[in-house]
Amino acid sequence: MKYVALVYYQESTINDMTEQAWHDLNQECLGCVEKLTEGGHYLAGQALQPVESATTLRVRDGEVQLSDGPFAETREQLAGFYLLDARDLNEALQLASHIPPARLGSIEVRPVRELPPKDEENR
Amino acid sequence: MDLEQLYQQHSRQVLATLIRLTGEFELAEECLQEAFAAALAQWPSEGTPGNPVAWLVRTGHHKAIDHIRRQQTARRHSELLTPEVEGPSDQGTAIYQDDLLRLIFTCCHPALGREAQLALTLREVCGLTTEQVARALLQKPATLAQRIVRAKRKVREARIPYEVPDQRELPTRLPPVLQVIYLMFNEGYSATEGARVVDVSLAAEAIRLGAMMSRLLPRPEVYGLLALLLLHDARWAAREDGEGNLVTLEEQDRSLWDQGQIEQGRHWLMQALAHPDPGPYTLQAAIAASHADAKDPASTDWAEIAALYGLLYQKWPTPVVALNRAVAIAMRDGPAHGLALLDQLAADKVLQSYHLFHAARADLYRRCGDRDRARLAYQQALTLVRQEPERRFLQRRLEELSSS
Numbered sequence: 001m002k003y004v005a006l007v008y009y010q011e012s013t014i015n016d017m018t019e020q021a022w023h024d025l026n027q028e029c030l031g032c033v034e035k036l037t038e039g040g041h042y043l044a045g046q047a048l049q050p051v052e053s054a055t056t057l058r059v060r061d062g063e064v065q066l067s068d069g070p071f072a073e074t075r076e077q078l079a080g081f082y083l084l085d086a087r088d089l090n091e092a093l094q095l096a097s098h099i100p101p102a103r104l105g106s107i108e109v110r111p112v113r114e115l116p117p118k119d120e121e122n123r
Numbered sequence: 124m125d126l127e128q129l130y131q132q133h134s135r136q137v138l139a140t141l142i143r144l145t146g147e148f149e150l151a152e153e154c155l156q157e158a159f160a161a162a163l164a165q166w167p168s169e170g171t172p173g174n175p176v177a178w179l180v181r182t183g184h185h186k187a188i189d190h191i192r193r194q195q196t197a198r199r200h201s202e203l204l205t206p207e208v209e210g211p212s213d214q215g216t217a218i219y220q221d222d223l224l225r226l227i228f229t230c231c232h233p234a235l236g237r238e239a240q241l242a243l244t245l246r247e248v249c250g251l252t253t254e255q256v257a258r259a260l261l262q263k264p265a266t267l268a269q270r271i272v273r274a275k276r277k278v279r280e281a282r283i284p285y286e287v288p289d290q291r292e293l294p295t296r297l298p299p300v301l302q303v304i305y306l307m308f309n310e311g312y313s314a315t316e317g318a319r320v321v322d323v324s325l326a327a328e329a330i331r332l333g334a335m336m337s338r339l340l341p342r343p344e345v346y347g348l349l350a351l352l353l354l355h356d357a358r359w360a361a362r363e364d365g366e367g368n369l370v371t372l373e374e375q376d377r378s379l380w381d382q383g384q385i386e387q388g389r390h391w392l393m394q395a396l397a398h399p400d401p402g403p404y405t406l407q408a409a410i411a412a413s414h415a416d417a418k419d420p421a422s423t424d425w426a427e428i429a430a431l432y433g434l435l436y437q438k439w440p441t442p443v444v445a446l447n448r449a450v451a452i453a454m455r456d457g458p459a460h461g462l463a464l465l466d467q468l469a470a471d472k473v474l475q476s477y478h479l480f481h482a483a484r485a486d487l488y489r490r491c492g493d494r495d496r497a498r499l500a501y502q503q504a505l506t507l508v509r510q511e512p513e514r515r516f517l518q519r520r521l522e523e524l525s526s527s
Contacts, residue, residue, distance in 0.1 A: 049280045049281070050280070052273060052276070052277060053276070053277050053280040053281045054281075055234040055281065064295070066233040066234055067236070068234060068235050068236035068239065068277070069236070087284075088282045088283070088284040089232075089234060089281045089282050089283045089284065090283075090284055090286075090292075093234070109281075110281075111280055111281050111282060
């Protein structure tokens, strides 16, 4: 069985963190990925840029509608995800517009955030 | 040419090119300022270079490279280390003009909210300061600054490309740009009350931008928009009386209309109409031109205007267009016909809370001689109106009804 673990937090909590605390959290995440990989459980994962970099896409009557932000209807539930490799936002949106449920609900397109390199002393 | 003049005419061009070369809004802005500072220091003694814009781009670009070196992130930006030696030459201006379009299309990217698009366009493309934009849009400078910072961050983080959309994308990418220009014009045209300190004219900025777009991206709907703005703006002096009261089109002193600007508007309208299948801005410009053709209200060609609203409604079936179409038909066929059409629209939620819908009904009842219904409709409009000059206008109409 494969499972998706979706990560949620209040961005304000992160924004209030000191640089050191944020750094430590990232390092902890790297360690977690390492452990899961060793155990053979880690398939893929990706951190995301803050929610304000999100664009929401819908296709209605064959027309692509874009809006700034993550404003999915609260009655919509997360149904899956695609990890896309695109040159820039335009290409990402163009690819996302072909995801069939774009016609029914909405697709939030958000850039991934590369985790920083692992600290030397932790090795 | 003095430097201030040069800044006004070319700083946006230099900025647009520096954003392409550096890939960053903030860095490009900083280097733009530094390039002009360098010009201020050097040109008086060394003389003005033959191609000042090329000099400014080159200097700004070198400053950017210095900045990046200092930040020691040169490895990530290695492409910057081969500075572009060529400046904009007379032959090679196309790529630099494209930079301005790149800037416009980036600021008006549909992944940014409408308010962010407007603020960013005023700041980056029109070159207004954040304070000027805030005053013009009647917002707090801090709120506006935050909106601009956020928009730039999204451009960077989501990687909105700095490019002019290709032919395939243009049909979906041009409308938001035209909407931003149209919105800018309307903000400037209507936000007079409480905004006496405004030191920039958004309407003038919108016209400037429309003219620039017509030059850089010659398309019928771009011409149509420019024509519409010019024709509307030509009536500016006549739309308020000495006390700041609103004067309706019917009551305006037509000798105050700016005939030179009407001529310009007509010129662009003709360019737009030379192409088949006119878009919504072109049709609205045609309506404005038809009003401009009438020497006095009685000689208005309402048949033509009603037909144009009919075409517009086919393109753009919004309740407000339906309302305007009904009013034009009322002027052509008599108020009773118009009222029948408005009754059909009365179920629309948007129109129910739109003061001009009730004001239109009131006016038609007044023309029919049905004073009671007219009074009720004016009162309804008064509960919904937000802008002070419009409120005073409706109040005046209501009082005239009671006193006559």
